[in-house]
Amino acid sequence: MVKHYVGSEVGQLRSVLLHYDSLAFERLTPSNCHELLFDDVLSVTKAAEEHRNFADILKLQGVNVLYLNKLLSETLAVPEARKWLFDSQLSDYRLGASLALSIKSWLNELPNDVIAKYLTGGLAYKEIPDEYFKPLFDSYDWEHFILKPLPNHLFTRDTSCWIYNGVSINPMAKAVRRRESNNLKAIYRWHPLFANQNFNYYLGNENVNYDNSTIEGGDVLVIGRGAVLIGLSERTSPEGIEALARSLFATGQATKVVVLELPKDRACMHLDTVLTQLDINVFSVYPAVINEHTRCWTLTQGYDHRLQIAEEANYKEAIQKALELNDMKVITTGGDIYGQEREQWNDANNVLTIRPGVVIGYECNILTNEKYAEAGIEVLSFAGEQLGRGRGGARCMSCPIERDGI
Template identity: 90%
Template sequence: MVKHYVGSEVGQLRSVLLHYDSLAFERLTPSNCHELLFDDVLSVTKAAEEHQQFAGILEQQGVNVLYLNQLLGDTLAIPEAREWLFNQQLSDFRLGASLASSIKSWLNELPQDVIAKYLIGGLAFKEIPDQYFKPLFDSYDWEHFILKPLPNHLFTRDTSCWIYNGVSINPMAKAVRRRESNNLKAIYRWHPLFASQEFNYYLGNESVNYDNSTIEGGDVLVIGRGAVLIGLSERTSPEGIEALSRALFRTGQAEKVVVLELPKDRACMHLDTVLTQLNVDVFSVYPAVINENTRAWTLTPGVGDGLQVKEERNYREAIMSALSLSDIKIITTGGDIYGQEREQWNDANNVLTIRPGVVIGYECNTLTNEKYTEAGIEVLSFAGEQLGRGRGGARCMSCPIERDGI
């Protein structure tokens, strides 16, 4: 049985959630890829092979790999869960009552794994059998999607993140990713792997309009010892950080939240694209973004429901204080300023630590990988030429469910 607890970024990784769906990528085209937050289309076959390499490394290292699409299919076998998901993804207000009712009737006749495939890979108007296409006004373009594909489900880290003994189902910043949260809500609420377990919900387990309070898991690093590191970024707002911090303190699952300010830029959309933890006292950073000028704050519980906020002198001191360390080692992205920019763009800093001093990353980032090796960090590499086109590396593509503390 999986224990739903993530105590650090670098303790032994025991169970992780991954996802790859060919249908969503088959429907990624030059005309819609930017809308769907990809820089380009990718080779579906090669991307699948790369993802299999990634999953294979994890399994070889003894990590239990769970797959989102399989969990979603299992969840859809539960009538209550299926009804809830249909009402969320195919509501009367999204489709109109006439069309919503007829499509739900059709989907209910399909196997659960096929329904999951459509909920993730997208559903085009032309795929609906004629007898079930019953809109009030027949004015639809049959080439368009009734449900857009969700290729960003590939990045399982963002939609939900486990922090100590609890999970945040995150209010996503981009509209094209918000449907992803409903799939995770259903899995965590009804799937037998989670339904019988006790854990905290920080955000996302209620029908709330989070408005400006957006947060994504790529900005959340569980650095251990009761501390959490969060990036104030393009995708994670001050309001989102406050909401998550209050929930962490209210449940007693964290004692400190350290916040680092990032540029509001797609090149460093999340904290984990410019900083990750490789060992208890070793961090990888992209120095053009994370440096002595990076503003940092520490949040701690205040009186009652209040928060105490302290601006730190620099990010290093903030992290050292949070982890009770006298020093930390910083490994910068490899190469000169041009090489560093190229390798950061290819997610050289976005590595997944599977145990202290052992990380998984893309093999194309040779300059940074060499620096990791020289510093005593073992790099298990895999091809990422296609997967990297969504601007995410091994950490982005993994959501730890169970990991030891430090």
């Protein structure tokens, strides 16, 4: 049985959620890739092989690997979950009541694994059998999607993140990713691994319009000892950070939230693309973004549920204080300023720590991987030439569900 607890970024990783769906990437084209937040199309077969190699490394290290589509398929076996997913993904207001009813009738006849594949990989109008294609107005372009593909589900870290004894189902910043949250919401509510289990919900378990309060898991680092590090970024807003911090404090699952300000730039869209934790007192940073000029604040719970905020001198002092460390080692991205920019673009800093001092990352980041090795960090590398085109590395592609504290 999976224990629903993530106590750190570097303690022994025990269970993790991954996702790779060929259908979504088969539907990623030069004309739609930018809309779907990818810089380019992928080689579907090569990307699948790279992802299998990533999963194999995790399994060889004793990590229990769960797959999103399998969990979603099993969740669809629960009648209440199936109805909720159909109503939320194929609502009368999305499709019109006539077409919604006929498509739900068709889907109800399909196996759960096929439905799950459509919910993540997309559903085109031309795939609906003629007898079920019953819109009120016959004016549809059959090349278009009823449900757009969700290639960004690959980055399971963003949509939900486990923080100590609880989970945030995140209000995503980009409209094309918001359906991902519904898939995770159904899994955590109804799948037997999660239903009626003892964990907290921080955000996302109610039908709430979060409006400006957006947050994505790539900006959330559970650094341990009651502390959480969050990036104020392109995707995570001040309002989102405040909402999550209030929930963490109200449930008693965190005592402090350290916030780092990032440029609002796709090249560093999340904190974990420019900073990750490799060991209890060792961090990897991209120095062009994370440096002595980076603004940093610490949030704590004040009197009568008010938040107290204090601006810190620099991010290193803030992290050391939060973790009660005497010293902190920083490893910067490898190479000169040009090499650093190239390797950061290829997710050199976005590594997944399996246990203290052992990380998984892309083999193409030779200069940074060499610096890790010189510092005593073991790098388990795999090819990511195709996967990296989505601008995410090993940490982005993994959602820890069980991990030891420090």
